[in-house]
Amino acid sequence: MFDGLKEKLGSFREDVEEEVEEKEADADAAADAEAAESADDEAEPSTPAAAPERESSDEDGEKPGRLRQAAAMATGRVIIEEDDLEEPLWSLEMALLESDVEMSVAEEILDSVREKLIGESRKQVDTTAELVEDALHDALVEVISVGQFDFEQRVAEAEKPVTVVFTGVNGVGKTTSIAKMSEWLGERGYSSVLANGDTYRAGANEQIQKHAENVGRKLISHEQGGDPAAVIYDGVEYAEANDVDVVLGDTAGRLHTSNDLMTQLEKIHRVVDPEMTLFVDEAVAGQDAVERAKEFNDAAEIDGTVLTKADADSSGGAAISIAHVTGKPVLFLGTGQGYEDLQEFDPEELVEDLLSE
Numbered sequence: 001m002f003d004g005l006k007e008k009l010g011s012f013r014e015d016v017e018e019e020v021e022e023k024e025a026d027a028d029a030a031a032d033a034e035a036a037e038s039a040d041d042e043a044e045p046s047t048p049a050a051a052p053e054r055e056s057s058d059e060d061g062e063k064p065g066r067l068r069q070a071a072a073m074a075t076g077r078v079i080i081e082e083d084d085l086e087e088p089l090w091s092l093e094m095a096l097l098e099s100d101v102e103m104s105v106a107e108e109i110l111d112s113v114r115e116k117l118i119g120e121s122r123k124q125v126d127t128t129a130e131l132v133e134d135a136l137h138d139a140l141v142e143v144i145s146v147g148q149f150d151f152e153q154r155v156a157e158a159e160k161p162v163t164v165v166f167t168g169v170n171g172v173g174k175t176t177s178i179a180k181m182s183e184w185l186g187e188r189g190y191s192s193v194l195a196n197g198d199t200y201r202a203g204a205n206e207q208i209q210k211h212a213e214n215v216g217r218k219l220i221s222h223e224q225g226g227d228p229a230a231v232i233y234d235g236v237e238y239a240e241a242n243d244v245d246v247v248l249g250d251t252a253g254r255l256h257t258s259n260d261l262m263t264q265l266e267k268i269h270r271v272v273d274p275e276m277t278l279f280v281d282e283a284v285a286g287q288d289a290v291e292r293a294k295e296f297n298d299a300a301e302i303d304g305t306v307l308t309k310a311d312a313d314s315s316g317g318a319a320i321s322i323a324h325v326t327g328k329p330v331l332f333l334g335t336g337q338g339y340e341d342l343q344e345f346d347p348e349e350l351v352e353d354l355l356s357e
């Protein structure tokens, strides 16, 4: 998952390390030259016998070594400056954009890394790699965790039944994610019922029915062409009558540009007042997924995103960008075709994984 991005972040670390190493080598050389000069000055008035003594210290390397250390201490070690970061940051920007990170998000990451690294000196305990890793870690967590909340806690605290509506374009894994979610909830002790608000597409009932059977959940559905809000309403009534905790409502995968979507979701909101509306899209869609998330959120406010097919996504751009662009968190990652392949999204864990060697 997100291996391409991981590799590119590793390259940035190496680039900065190289720059700092070069600078340290220059500083060492300068310190050596200064030390040699001052040793020469000291040696000048001395007797000829002093010369071999200096030579022997040079030979075992002890005196220049100590001098080098002293010089490094005196200069406060190498300080990272804007110039040192120019090339690595440019490469990082290219890498982020190539990984489908949205432009404003990439800029925010760069600004934050720049701000955190410039003026930093490599202390005895830090390696350059550690400094860069800390800066990248903080910058990434900052953009990824926008609006993050604990989904399970929200479900636990909400009045039952809790209605969660899923929206998004066709074929991104919406229906599969609903079935996965019912499993995820079941593992945590919450019962659920599925309601098929996708009354638009022929075959939608059969498709979700199959998923419902596979995970052993009840499905509420109406004839094709029916009113999606009415189906979800029936789902809520069923849940109330049968003490079911959560209603998972599917909707037709309309194009986000369609006015119908707004009308449909507005009606669902009016009729059942869902606790959450989750936008579903596929991580592999990269920038397109980010753009759709933004448009769906503008059209019908979403509470969070489920990013499917993360297992097949090497770039990671959608996962990095969506929360920052919409102001709503990524809540789950779909990580495979099995019903157990739904992972709660944890920004800290993701960033640690991205930055691990």
Ligand SMILES: Nc1nc2c(ncn2[C@@H]2O[C@H](COP(=O)(O)OP(=O)(O)OP(=O)(O)O)[C@@H](O)[C@H]2O)c(=O)[nH]1
Residues within 6 Å of the ligand: 169, 170, 171, 172, 173, 174, 175, 176, 177, 204, 207, 252, 253, 308, 309, 310, 311, 312, 333, 334, 335, 336, 337, 341
């Ligand atoms: N690799 C992988 N495949 C997934 C994941 N989630 C869903 N899929 C697959 O994506 C395909 C489409 O999934 P659906 O659930 O039918 O998509 P949908 O958005 O409900 O589609 P419509 O009902 O046509 O709108 C199926 O083959 C799923 O098995 C995932 O996390 N990883």
